[in-house]
Amino acid sequence: MRRTTKADIIVPVFFLSPALITLALWIYFPLVEAFWLSFHDWNMMPTAAKTFVGLQNYERLLELPEMGPAAINTVYYTIGLLPLTVGLPLVIALMTQRLEGFQRNIYRTVIFLPMIMAPVVVSVIWRWLLSADYGLVNKAITSFGIPKVQFLNDPDVALWTILFLTGWKLIGFSTLVFAAAITQIDKNVMEAARMDGASEMKLSTNIIIPLISPAILFVGFLTVLHGAQWSFVYINVLTRGGPLGSTTNLFYLLYEYGFGNFAVGWSTAAGMLLFAGFGIIAVGCLRLMQRHATYAN
Amino acid sequence: MTLANPSIGIATPARSTPRARPREWNLRSHALLLPLAFLCIFPIYWMIVTSLRADNEIFSSVLWPENPSLKNYAYVLHAVPMMKMLFNTFYIAIASTVLQVLTGLMAAYVCARWTRTLGKWMLGLLTITWLIPPQVIMIPNFVLVNQMGLMDTLSAVIVPQIASAFAVMMIYQAIRSFPQELIESAQLDGASHVRVLFGIITPNIKPILASVSIILFISTWNEYFWPLLVNRSMENAVIQIGLQMFMTAEGNQWGPLMAAATLASAPILILYIVLQRQIIDTFVRSGFR
Numbered sequence: 001m002r003r004t005t006k007a008d009i010i011v012p013v014f015f016l017s018p019a020l021i022t023l024a025l026w027i028y029f030p031l032v033e034a035f036w037l038s039f040h041d042w043n044m045m046p047t048a049a050k051t052f053v054g055l056q057n058y059e060r061l062l063e064l065p066e067m068g069p070a071a072i073n074t075v076y077y078t079i080g081l082l083p084l085t086v087g088l089p090l091v092i093a094l095m096t097q098r099l100e101g102f103q104r105n106i107y108r109t110v111i112f113l114p115m116i117m118a119p120v121v122v123s124v125i126w127r128w129l130l131s132a133d134y135g136l137v138n139k140a141i142t143s144f145g146i147p148k149v150q151f152l153n154d155p156d157v158a159l160w161t162i163l164f165l166t167g168w169k170l171i172g173f174s175t176l177v178f179a180a181a182i183t184q185i186d187k188n189v190m191e192a193a194r195m196d197g198a199s200e201m202k203l204s205t206n207i208i209i210p211l212i213s214p215a216i217l218f219v220g221f222l223t224v225l226h227g228a229q230w231s232f233v234y235i236n237v238l239t240r241g242g243p244l245g246s247t248t249n250l251f252y253l254l255y256e257y258g259f260g261n262f263a264v265g266w267s268t269a270a271g272m273l274l275f276a277g278f279g280i281i282a283v284g285c286l287r288l289m290q291r292h293a294t295y296a297n
Numbered sequence: 298m299t300l301a302n303p304s305i306g307i308a309t310p311a312r313s314t315p316r317a318r319p320r321e322w323n324l325r326s327h328a329l330l331l332p333l334a335f336l337c338i339f340p341i342y343w344m345i346v347t348s349l350r351a352d353n354e355i356f357s358s359v360l361w362p363e364n365p366s367l368k369n370y371a372y373v374l375h376a377v378p379m380m381k382m383l384f385n386t387f388y389i390a391i392a393s394t395v396l397q398v399l400t401g402l403m404a405a406y407v408c409a410r411w412t413r414t415l416g417k418w419m420l421g422l423l424t425i426t427w428l429i430p431p432q433v434i435m436i437p438n439f440v441l442v443n444q445m446g447l448m449d450t451l452s453a454v455i456v457p458q459i460a461s462a463f464a465v466m467m468i469y470q471a472i473r474s475f476p477q478e479l480i481e482s483a484q485l486d487g488a489s490h491v492r493v494l495f496g497i498i499t500p501n502i503k504p505i506l507a508s509v510s511i512i513l514f515i516s517t518w519n520e521y522f523w524p525l526l527v528n529r530s531m532e533n534a535v536i537q538i539g540l541q542m543f544m545t546a547e548g549n550q551w552g553p554l555m556a557a558a559t560l561a562s563a564p565i566l567i568l569y570i571v572l573q574r575q576i577i578d579t580f581v582r583s584g585f586r
Contacts, residue, residue: 011406011490012415019404019460020419030437037436044436046443077329088406094331096326109573110334113341116569117562118519120537124544124558125344128551133355136343172337176581202400229430233521237541253434259526264436271433282428 031275038268045257057269064266066245066253074228074249077163080112081227084167086220089174094204097182099232106251111172119169127238128154158239161245165238166231172221182208182217213292221285225278250274307476341562348555355552373543376553378531379560382539387564389451389535390517393458394510401509406494408465409472410480420469423462431522439526449529464509467583471505472498499558508579511572514548515565537562 020189042050061067099107114122128189129137130151138148151161193203209216228249235241241248241256248256250270258267344560345357348369349362357363373379408416438457464474483497499506521537528534531542540561544554569576 015403015407015490015494016415016419019465020422022400022457022460023422023426023462026428026438027434029457030434030441031429033437034434044440046440078337092329095329095528096429096531099323099326099330105574107330107334108577111330111337112573112577112580113569114337116515116519116565116576117341118521118537118565120519120521121344121542121558121562122511122539124341124554125340127544128347128555129340129343129511131549131551136358139358168336171333173580175333176577180581229432233434236525237544251430251432255435258432259438266525268433273429275429277431278430279428 005208021134021247034268034271037264038272039218040265042264043262044264045262057265058273061266061270061273067270069249070248070253072252073159073247076159077166077228077231077249078224079168080160080163081170081230082220082221084164085170085174085223085227089219090170090178090216092175093178093182094208097179100178108176112176113172114169115173117169119230120237122165122169123234123237126168130161149212152238153243154188155244158247159244162231162234162239162271165234166227168224177215177219178212178241181212185211217285217289221282221289225241238288300511320527341566344555344562347551348559350552352552363397369552370560372474372553373557373560376547377539377543377557378558379539381532382534382536383560383564385451385533386518386536389454390514392455393517394513396455396459397461397464398468398506398510400460401468402494402499402506404460404465405468405472406490406498409467419465420467423465426462435526438523441535442527448527449533451533452525454520454524454535461513463583464513467505468502471502475501485496508575511568512579512583515568518565 003037003249039052039054040050041053041057044049049179074285096107129135132138132148132150132153135151137151142148149157153159189211190203193207198206229251231249232251235247235249235252236255239247251274254267254274255269257263257270309533346360346362346451349365349367350357350368351362351364353369354363404419410416442448442453442456445453445456447456479497480493488496509539519537520535524535524538525541528538531539540557543557547553
């Protein structure tokens with residue numbers, strides 16, 4: 001056992017400091033500051049006074065008419081993504097396990113591609129494909145005699161379009177995460193089950209899915225915790241929350257209050273509620289994940 | 298056909314129900330994967346094709362450009378400071394990546410070696426950042442950049458990204474799986490911490506550092522939200538913001554718009570073509586540990 005020297009204390013502190021200072025300066029202090037600002041009235045002008053207003057911002061939020069629909073949309077964005085990030089990829093991963101070699105690599109390369117594309121580029125491309133006038137999708141639809149769809153301008157459709165674009169980027173990624181988890185299952189377990197006459201369906205539901213449940217839960221929780229945030233870019237580039245507020249969500253509302261209305265108090269108060277809400281969900285998710293991680297082993 | 302058959306050599310091939318033969322599996326796999334692959338690649342293909350079309354055939358539904366032309370590219374390069382914005386983004390992505398790997402190495406070393414005290418707290422702090430949405434802290438961040446006088450500069454985009462939780466976590470795992478005896482014996486020989494980290498560990502985890510760097514580069518290149526707040530003029534904007542500005546200004550000029558989008562994604566696409574296997578593996582591995 002070595003003696004504790006001065007270097008043993010100075011070195012770790014010195015090594016940690018760049019990362020720690022960055023975290024403190026740009027994440028943790030701002031979090032405290034946002035909490036403090038949520039009890040104040042301010043318009044972001046450096047010269048303007050910050051007036052203490054107590055809980056008034058929080059009370060106001062509950063009365064704002066756009067709050068309810070935005071909260072409901074946030075739930076849609078969160079739950080609506082699950083079929084695209086968990087459901088469909090799981091089915092595909094289960095049904096394509098035996099594909100090997102060259103073909104497998106080609107598919108991997110192609111279906112992963114959307115994941116590396118910038119969300120702004122994705123927005124621009126789909127804006128063109130879905131354009132009401134000359135977009136390829138509408139051309140295809142009308143050639144079957146179905147009337148045109150205003151994918152981004154119809155209040156009943158726009159949210160689903162944004163949801164699809166958010167999911168489009170992730171289908172391939174999730175599929176590969178599940179496929180990778182499946183290849184890590186002990187081959188003997190699967191072979192034994194097959195020898196015992198288990199059907200492929202049974203094999204999937206009784207053996208594979210329980211064994212890869214940590215990966216499924218991980219992707220599921222990632223979607224629940226971050227899904228509504230992922231949609232932010234598409235909303236801001238393509239619809240700005242419209243038409244008629246149909247595509248807005250709480251994250252977008254925070255941005256609008258802050259940088260549209262310069263209502264710092266509202267934005268930070270809503271931010272604190274959002275942070276608390278998702279924090280509670282996250283703790284629940286972690287609990288569930290820990291239980292399942294031990295179950296899978 | 299030499300399809301992998303795991304049951305070779307075991308028992309007899311004559312089963313009572315001849316299900317799940319490789320050929321059937323393959324057919325089913327293709328039936329599922331072909332449409333998915335089409336859905337994933339066609340939009341990107343259509344972007345490139347549209348960018349190469351001449352003015353009079355922009356609205357054509359033919360699947361390839363009949364008279365390919367680079368006019369749209371010439372227009373974009375002329376109309377907006379495209380090259381400047383691409384350079385800005387390169388500069389920011391490379392600077393952020395280098396800084397994040399460097400601060401990540403140092404922090405990860407502490408996390409991996411002082412596991413009971415400092416390291417443990419640091420890992421906790423890093424994990425919690427994952428739960429803090431950028432929209433919650435954007436106003437204090439914005440105010441701070443303003444106070445530092447960095448608004449509308451390239452540094453404004455880099456400064457908050459000097460360290461990243463992702464980089465620390467990935468490098469931490471690499472150092473944890475590094476043989477501890479090597480580190481201990483080096484220290485018994487009198488090697489300092491700096492020497493252990495940069496002389497012994499770093500050269501040995503190069504492949505992981507390379508993978509992490511690629512992911513950091515791609516994600517900084519694609520970053521949108523923070524630049525949206527601190528970019529003002531096209532001259533000082535990253536390409537993603539520039540692309541959005543161009544779209545807002547000339548939204549239905551589909552040819553030039555697709556040329557701009559192609560230019561904005563070209564570096565990433567080229568990187569992907571060269572290093573796809575490594576990129577996919579790193580993303581997938583970091584996705585579920």
